[in-house]
Amino acid sequence: MKSSKSSCGVENTLRIVGAKWTLLILHNLCDGKRRFGQLQKALLGISPRTLSLRLHQLEKDGFVTKKIFSEVPLRVEYTLTPKGQSIKSVINTMKKWGLSRE
Amino acid sequence: MKSSKSSCGVENTLRIVGAKWTLLILHNLCDGKRRFGQLQKALLGISPRTLSLRLHQLEKDGFVTKKIFSEVPLRVEYTLTPKGQSIKSVINTMKKWGLSRE
Numbered sequence: 001m002k003s004s005k006s007s008c009g010v011e012n013t014l015r016i017v018g019a020k021w022t023l024l025i026l027h028n029l030c031d032g033k034r035r036f037g038q039l040q041k042a043l044l045g046i047s048p049r050t051l052s053l054r055l056h057q058l059e060k061d062g063f064v065t066k067k068i069f070s071e072v073p074l075r076v077e078y079t080l081t082p083k084g085q086s087i088k089s090v091i092n093t094m095k096k097w098g099l100s101r102e
Numbered sequence: 103m104k105s106s107k108s109s110c111g112v113e114n115t116l117r118i119v120g121a122k123w124t125l126l127i128l129h130n131l132c133d134g135k136r137r138f139g140q141l142q143k144a145l146l147g148i149s150p151r152t153l154s155l156r157l158h159q160l161e162k163d164g165f166v167t168k169k170i171f172s173e174v175p176l177r178v179e180y181t182l183t184p185k186g187q188s189i190k191s192v193i194n195t196m197k198k199w200g201l202s203r204e
Contacts, residue, residue: 014200
């Protein structure tokens with residue numbers, strides 16, 4: 001990501017969070033930690049494979065932390081890192097704009 | 103668009119401007135009117151077909167106005183409508199966030 005950084009902030013943002021579902025996953029995590037199944041339930045229409053891929057990428061990019069609890073059944077929780085929290089400004093502006101649309 | 107409006111502002115925003123290239127087209131138009139060729143040149147990698155489809159959708163949704171000047175060669179210019187201008191708040195926040203990313 002760093003090496004391909006563009007001088008255009010909008011392009012950078014889209015490269016990081018522009019993939020389908022990514023912003024909605026982050027939006028869901030804004031309210032606190034979520035388990036995989038909770039995210040899948042909240043994001044109507046997402047396939048487990050896509051959710052898994054997106055979460056993996058977000059973890060790799062440092063936006064999300066995955067925590068595994070060795071319980072039966074296995075509990076896996078995702079939370080936003082401080083870097084992930086920073087996207088809230090973008091999400092809030094989109095939320096406000098989206099709600100203002102007729 | 104209206105009939106499928108979601109109660110979630112972020113989802114609404116993504117439904118309106120979430121298609122690949124759409125935000126970058128709007129971003130380009132923020133600086134003023136643009137001809138088709140100018141947009142194509144600015145959006146490196148976009149196909150004429152995709153640019154045409156996106157502009158058509160933006161026109162249909164009331165974000166962009168198309169003006170045709172009967173000159174030779176034909177001049178076609180695109181500008182943001184007041185509704186289109188309102189997306190600037192989203193674009194500016196994305197720009198700021200994108201530039202703050204390392």
